[in-house]
Amino acid sequence: MRAMALTQFGLGHLDEVEMDTPSPGPRQVVVRVLACGVCRTDLHLIDGELPDPVIPIVPGHEIIGRVEAVGRDVTSCAPGDRVGIPWLGWSCGACAFCLAERENLCPQARYTGYQINGGYAEYAVADAAFCFPIPAAYDDEHAAPLLCAGLIGYRAYRMAGPGRRMGIYGFGAAAHLITQAAAHQGREVYAFVTPGDQRALEFSREVGAAWAGWSNSPPPAPLDSAIIFAPVGPLVPEALSRTLPGGVVVCAGIHMSDIPSFPYRLLWEERAVRSVANLTRADAREFLALAADVHLRAHVRVYPLAEANRALDDLRAGRLSGAAVLVP
Ligand SMILES: [Zn+2]
């Protein structure tokens, strides 16, 4: 099969390679990849910002696939089913984190497109217990971004608490889906974009932000919470300075530049800063049920698989509104 793979740590781009088409282990499925979303985490991986990837590795953890073959112990899906394969590819099921429904923190967990070959390929193999049915209302291209931008974005959204005024820093694939979910639930989203990025400003309003402005400017009212999707450490004190007492600032990315020191008064009055890591299968079930209920309109730009590097460059350069999706 054809795949786009990272062949050397930190190489900065992918190479087109020929690989053996995988066959399933007893608890695994093999899918024909129908679409695979491009996530900022893939960029961090390719640019050498994530530790200890398996090399060579096929990135891609927003996979929509058609099941082609199943292992002998698989009962949860069958050939012909359409499934989604997210970032969490396997967890041990036996450690203190797994037993406390926090499998997202399992120290032995393995991640799709990082330790397990992902969806930048014609076929992918996955553990059946970590695959999910996809709401029928979504076609393959529009369903793909639900699997990380939507799903981990939604975990960050839940961690931000129940406050009505929510700031979002960095308006990419996750933000545009979460803004729609938040607006549906009666929240006001305040979108903060890179100063001067007029297109991101307009895009955020188009998908339902109540207000949009530059990331260094004050919102019209103080925030109850903020989610930072941009991998930019200085946004942490910036967001804290816009947040009410008791508010939460959630860092939602796997990688962020260093956070500069800041005066304690920004944190004082029970403000909290926290990160969100990975996902649990319960998150996936909850978010996909919501996505079946509220039709989230993913804005996608589709690229052929062979043009994965162009999609990654467009994401790196901020040329996308919404999500890039690869189709083999
Ligand atoms: Zn575990």
Ligand SMILES: [Zn+2]
């Ligand atoms: Zn992701």
